[in-house]
Amino acid sequence: MELDDAYANGAYIEGAEAYPDRWAALARDFTFAQTARGKARMGVPYGTGAREKFDLFLPEADAPRGLLIFVHGGYWLRFDRSDWSHLAKGALAHGFAVAMPSYDHCPDVRISKITQQIAQAVAAAAVLVDGPIALAGHSAGGHLVARMCAPGLLPPEVAVRLAHVMPISPLSDLHPLMQTSMNADLGLTEEEARAESPLFQPAPAVPVTVWVGADERPAFLDQARWLAETWGCGHVVAPGKHHFDVIDALAEPDSQMIATLVGG
Template identity: 35%
Template structure:
């Protein structure tokens, strides 16, 4: 296994930017605000989306006609959190006629990163094939995520995987990675590789920044980060935004950190919420 480089490790240690008390508080908000957001909301919980992995997803905010859908992939450095922590935006999106799908995936190190990517892509395939029966519009799927979830969302934005699942190349019509990781190779020299257990060729094959270089299609996307991020996350957002969009700079949300920025999706008046809604047809 590659050795840890203390400077690189510091650049990717998100927990170092807040205290343990703050971290416990914000992760509790994920669960509490998700529960509040879906209370009484129309939807279906606990749907099996992938026979091979056995994982489940929840559908929230459905209506009387098929709705465009936001698939939100949780973070947790691929080894923590779940769909139950991930629906805090569902009520805010429901008010604009947008449904929310939150999938679980098998956490590392129980699953390899290749398997986690496969499962998230399988969740997208489920929305495309089965979503209409649950009130979803398979023609308008936007995939987003936070931190490790931003990496997984980006792995659905690139080309090269859709045909194997019998999907059209444009199955994902919009991307919304927040505080994401797009070049996995630096993580070989961090503590994160204790559970990813990657080598250089595997890390390269799992890096959406490298895969996007060979991607002809560029779906509309918002690449965002918090004002207070470890330096590695800022750099990753900058390089991926530059490659994918080729203009301006990533959306940087002021007065937010790596962990609480994504909770802004629960407030329809925040810049992050408005940016997400911009990837959907006007309601």
């Protein structure tokens, strides 16, 4: 369809086909090590569905400084929490616990349902870890963490704890996706596209930094810029990064991304 190429990432990334296996292997090794050390709680339920679970990784300190929740991408169609565990490394090094939820995929559910699932996951993880809450999400996950800033979506006692929200390469306006072949599975209507687009939410009071790779597709650079300009929030365009490696900095304790999310 008209915008298929605009929202195709892998076709413009050298070696793109190797990334999913690489992510899975890194995540598998990290999870094994954390579990062996007693620093992982796997498959914590936040709802009754088979995919309504999150993994919780704990820092060395007995009392975490706070909680980072990372929401993965995949156009609401693919991947789950087990592919991204290694990205917890950066925040763990700063004493934060890290929760990583799975969620149902389209076309089994609508995007609006996934938004509600992530709100449930954030609320459930917040019960287990005290302190400030940072949210980060990539691509479709960037959309989902931005949606958490909508008034009334999170319980008040959870919303007040939000310290930073970072949509990474987010989809902030869903209307263009209606002009892609993905919409056969996403099932977006005009009404849902507007209701589920962070671009049309009120600008939040919580600190937000929109992050995107400088080498991403123009459509994703636009999506990030639209949100940053509309919300009047932070906007980082990371040099030399594309859609698949822009998230690597989450695993790096000394990265600017981690410093922005959880501080020193």
